[in-house]
Amino acid sequence: MRKVALVLASSAAFSLAACGSSETSGEFTTEDGETAEYTIDKDTGETSMTVEGPDGTATLRSGADVPVSLPAGFSLFPGSKVITNTVVNQPGGQGTMVMFEADAAADTVIAHYRDQAKAAGFAIQIEMNTNGTLMIGGERERDGSTLSITATDNQEDATTGQIIIGSKTGG
Numbered sequence: 001m002r003k004v005a006l007v008l009a010s011s012a013a014f015s016l017a018a019c020g021s022s023e024t025s026g027e028f029t030t031e032d033g034e035t036a037e038y039t040i041d042k043d044t045g046e047t048s049m050t051v052e053g054p055d056g057t058a059t060l061r062s063g064a065d066v067p068v069s070l071p072a073g074f075s076l077f078p079g080s081k082v083i084t085n086t087v088v089n090q091p092g093g094q095g096t097m098v099m100f101e102a103d104a105a106a107d108t109v110i111a112h113y114r115d116q117a118k119a120a121g122f123a124i125q126i127e128m129n130t131n132g133t134l135m136i137g138g139e140r141e142r143d144g145s146t147l148s149i150t151a152t153d154n155q156e157d158a159t160t161g162q163i164i165i166g167s168k169t170g171g
Helices: 002-018 106-119
Strands: 025-029 035-040 047-053 056-063 081-090 093-102 123-130 133-140 145-153 159-168
Touching (some): 106 123, 106 133
Antiparallel strands (some): 035 047, 056 081
16 A cells, blocks of 8 residues: 555655645645655755655655665666656665666667666566567566566667666565
């Protein structure tokens, strides 16, 4: 339930930031009765959120300047420019979503992450190519961590990509 509450709460905070609301912080109660607080830095656009629930505290931090901390064995594609980075920490694990641009072809970017995923013990369970967007996805059996990586060639000779990795505590 916490994941759903945090996602819904973060959607509300992102909506406030996107529509130019003058509200930069607040507190509310989720449908599950959990208390949530958020802040939006008007200068950087960074959003932070905390949700308190019966299982503990979950936090979210999202923005272009949020430091990237990928799980062991993973690194950004060389020369990548981070567009935005979102990190969710909760009892039991961490989720990371990085959106980036790279000056390389999508297949080269995907190959970089496929190699890292395999070396980190992930089994690649899906590979897709849809209209120039390449995607891989997989899971690490020993702890149930998951990943999804996409890369799309665009007209400006750059590739846009997204990395999503969900890691269990101790993974």
